[in-house]
Amino acid sequence: MNNQAPAVLLLEDGTIYHGKAFGKIGTTTGEICFNTGMTGYQEVFTDPSYYGQIVIMNNVHVGNYGVKDSDIESDSVKIQGLIGRNLEELYSRRQAKGSLDEYLKENGIVSIEDVDTRALVAHVRTTGAMNCIISSEVLDEQKLKEMLAEVPSMAGLELASKVSTKEAYEQGDPNSPIKIAVIDYGVKQNILTCMTSRGAHVKVFPSNASLSDMKAFNPQGYFISNGPGDPAAMDYAVNTVKEVLAEEKPVFGICLGHQLLALANDIPTYKMHHGHRGLNHPVLNVNTGKCEITTQNHGFGVDPEAVRRNPNIEITHINLNDDSVEGIRLKDKPAFSVQYHPESFPGPHDSRYLFDDFIESVKTRL
Template identity: 45%
Template sequence: MRAALALEDGTVYFGTGFGTAGESWGEVVFNTGMTGYQEVLTDPSYCGQIVVMTYPLIGNYGINDADFEARRSFVRGFVVREACSAPSNWRAKWDLATYLREQGVIGLAGIDTRALTRRLREHGTMRGVLSTVDLDAASLVEKARRSPPLTGQALVDAVATREPYVVPGNGYRVVLFDFGAKENIIRCLNRRGCTVVVVPPRTTAAQALSYEPDGIMLSNGPGDPVDVFYAAETVRELIGRVPVFGICLGHQILGLAFGGRTYKLKFGHRGVNHPVKDVVTGRVYITSHNHGFAVDAASLPQEVYVSHVNLNDGTVEGMRHRHLPVFSVQYHPEASPGTNDAEYLFDEFMAMMQRERR
């Protein structure tokens, strides 16, 4: 099955299609992880995006039934140099092509992903069209140019829960705002004994407080944070009422709630080995990332300080309120995929809830 990927700048890559047949459009981004493709495929933050894996061989350990981060895959397409058709791992239940076919995801293999990644780094992320049914270069480029940008799409509504549900524990009660939450956020809280009340993204502050939470968690999710303006208004009402911990999109929403601004990065951070420095302790952590937007440090009020910075480009990776129990990080302390260097932040959240309960 022949397939092609066209970018809005007129570049077209021809290769072999796998997974499902058809046509899809989205923002084309790259991920530098050597492993963790299953978690990438099921990370709701990739909704609206065609993901390019920079590591040349993907699928060699298959897909298992234990490492999903969501109920299904939300990616718009999956691009690799070589897709392994004969995985070898005792946990593997499906090969990559079978899983993509079951999920309705178009795959593209056999292209120079190094060249594609370099183009995205030099020119920034672009809209693209991935197709197995239209192989006409001019037609595909025109479709890419006509496709809508990532901003303005209701991506959070597409991935988040529609109804509240409870994951029971025997400790503190945490209300998790689901903007596209990865399952490992819930697992990390559960391991610490927390009862997790997962609520839809448009839950009001009054509704959240009605659960009598010890803490509020703001999850990761897809898209532009300004498209989730309603959440920033809700979080603004919650600040100072109960401890708040934000991750990724939740971090950006918190920045907006503080009165700050966000902006789009040229090509984003997507990988599992980004160095982040804690500016208070000076310690450096290797962290997992998946985001295309960042908080503007200069826009934050004086009562909020930048707690972590990215050592690759100096962008904001964390912030804390100077007086209130509120903090957030841009990266993923729950990892999956990635290192667990930063999972200690969940322990800090637990300690914060303990102090506030006294």
């Protein structure tokens, strides 16, 4: 774009980048992270798991195919800010309803482009995740440092309740015998679609829903969703998962849901150095010996040694990049979880079978 206002990106460690404003003119703060995907930017921006984070998109061109309503994963953009090398105002997809710049402005997202994202990602990859600030209205470095110092660390933040639905809602065939109670800590629309397209009737409950609320739906299975924030700050959710497990019905957790299932079984979680975010993470299915290329978005993980010491938990999936635990299964209950996103919007469909496994587990108990 021509005549763009200047913008500044300042990291917590003092690293500073100067670029050009894109989207809303203003100031925003959050934890910096990077996504390695080459496509699917609108799905990324609307993923509730990114709430509280400013995202670097590794791909050099972002916005080149515009935006459209069918590419959203929630009711609004959830990222706090966007960093890119080339954030494109022009787009070429006929189905698009508008440009990325218009979309970010409509959703109030402050962004910066013309940044050397290769150097920035290498810096974050080396030094680790940290808070940052983007501004196209305050350009004074000292003032920005003072503003950034007020931003809390992601460690210890409970954010799921901020993105969860406030009222329960339903999707799928209401006459289906396969009823799934979904605990919404930041669920993506395509996760729900992956269940309803397999014949399930799902009811999505707020993060603070009680077990009695969910039992009134008479579910045959429970799904623990993805979401943002530190799982160790979610005692209320861990207690809910413990109550759900006591129902002895099939349970499936994804991402934050995976971490909550671990915590419910006394497996601690930890904040990762820089997290996993992208569409190309190789994961070994321990049971089949096959590698799956997975979609991921998480900054916390479960303690691998604690998992291995627990005689009641089986490791089902391992990340082939860093050997982190990507999937677990309880030996005494029909419950399992994965750290990655098998709905894979965007991404390869290697892991969609997990939804088949979950629905089949429910069907066998009808």
